Amino acid sequence: MSTRVQGAITNPPPHTASHLDFPNYPEPPAPATVYNGATVANGPPTYLCPGQYSNQIIVQNGATAVLAPGVYQVQANGVSIQGTLRTLNGSDVGQAVCGATLASLPSDTGVIIEVTPANASGSTQCNKHIFSAAASSTITLQPSPKYYNISLYIETMPNWQTQCTSQPLGTNVVRFSGGSCYSIKGAIYGPADNMVLTGGGCGTGVGQIVAWTLTINGNGNVNETYDPTAVPYMKGLVQ
Template sequence: MATIRKRGRLGQAVVLVAASAMVLAGILMLALDGGLLYLDRRQLQSAADAAALAGAEYLWQSYPQSYTLSHQQAMTVLTSTLLGTAMPSPFSPVAAQVDNGGGGPLSIGGGYSVVLTATPLTYQATVYHQHPYVVAPVHGFAASQRISVTAKAENANLPFAMVLLQTPSQYANLQLNGTPTGLLLQKAGGAAGAGGVFSNESIDPASGSIWFGSSSCNTPGGGSSGDLWAYNESQHDQGDVNTGVFCGQNPPEVQVPSAQLPDPGYARPQPSAATWPGLTVSGGTEFLCPGSYTDAIVVQAGATAILLPGVFRVLSSGVKVSGTLRTMQPGDGLASGPTNGVCTVPSPLPSDVGVVVEVVPADDGSLICKKHVFQTIGGVSSISLVPSPLYNNISLYIETMPNWQTICKQGVGGTNVVQITGGGSYSVKGAIYAPADNVVISGGGAGTGVGQIIAWTANFNGNGTVTETYDPAGLPFLKGLIQ
């Protein structure tokens, strides 16, 4: 009996050992194949991220946009990162998407394949890999599995002095009104890149003039400060361009882009938690604390308001200037001055004195939507604003009013917040970002103008010249991964 029991136990042990071996093999399969799959997916995501960033970086290397360079850079990154891959030869794609010709992924060797997709503002890389398993096939499972990852990067650094977004009617969303009204488009000293104007519709200088580089120009061609680009230029407006535009890089004919530009969608910088009531500065000099203002900021009677570094969001009435509104300058931080709240004037002067002024539009009941404004008053006003990279180099941010397309219906629609009148001085080194606003600027003043204007429409009027100084170093900086 003892012998029989011993043999039974030995049989049970054999079964247990066999079962344990199967469990251990399963654990080994999960550990080895699962770990390798995780590492492969991680490497794949890193490669896709790098390719998307490389492709996005080259979106605005030239205009008209050529996606060839973006695709080549993205493919170079992928094939130098993923073992066993090679760039197809030849490889000079011009289409927005690189695939196998039928919409599927393009093989680049080593079990890898890709789909690369470009838009005017984004670049996307989707990478596939047929991942081989090591242990799983021994146990009857599939020998490989197809995995994929996607990365998308954006580059919304639009290389134009002015971008007018209004669409879809054939409307001159850049207009010059008055005689003689002039628009002088120039570049900051040493700046590279062209600048110029991009219109989603039409450009009409009317009886005014547009100069590139110098108002002393009187011949077409030979300039270096950009061109006029209009997606839907009317025959009438083209006639005005032919007689009123001088010294562009090309003859005065409007250049026709292949597509309209979308709103880059710059995010609104967030103010601090501080909240202040409205403020009127009517004499002397006062430092203004950043934060949210529940009512208007008014600078009048030749007074000076100095904006301390930060975000100024004006919730009601807007900003009205008949004095001086500026950012800090050398000497401001040497002695403390009065402020409108509990904040301290930085001393010494910080390296970044940049601000962004944000205005919340509102309906005034007349379909014009100009209840809240950013307004300067003629020859008694002076604006000098330095931007900050912290706020994407935007100096003036006009928020998009909810339901503006159905409420602000006068003309081609849009709010009417920005009103810079003639005779004063304004030097806004950053951008005015007002994607749903009809910006109005009058000539005859001093200053360097604005680094960049992105607006629904722009209207230049008066009997003087409006100067716009394009500086690529001061463009809204918006690059990076978004997916």
């Protein structure tokens, strides 16, 4: 297993300081529209619209789900990808997207997916709502400066330090399996989450990670393609 970081730090980090701010970004509000989850099982690409998802988003059987630009807040049961999850690209021009024909590709196709963690009754692992990418999945997400260039936002669970007491403490939401193909240009932000990334897949990896802990498994590479123009600057965090 090897870890590789590509890119350059254009601004040097601070060398002397008495305090470094904890990286903290407010959660962008989702539109008021509420969906009872979404299941994409087969057929041509299915277009999902920004809003509040009160149940799971699941992509099954190699199907394709396409996210229109905006904020997606998943409030229960997380996100399960066993196919393709992506943002808009040129192939979507001319298609019906969220009630209108897409005449041209927007200049900003970015999305942010927000996941609300939870703890199952009697558990201390806080892994009831997870964001999982199966071995055969493909995830391609463009960020937006409107959402701080964060692609995946794991909310900080209230009282997590007393409820999520299984070591190493924290929630357990982000789980990418070996063989999954992910190109997430923005940041994965979960300052109280224990994230697991497994190598051996494809894609460009992720732009930046803010986590409570990060576990890298597998025998393949886990690449982080750092683009300083597309990710937020975190005080005190050096990639």
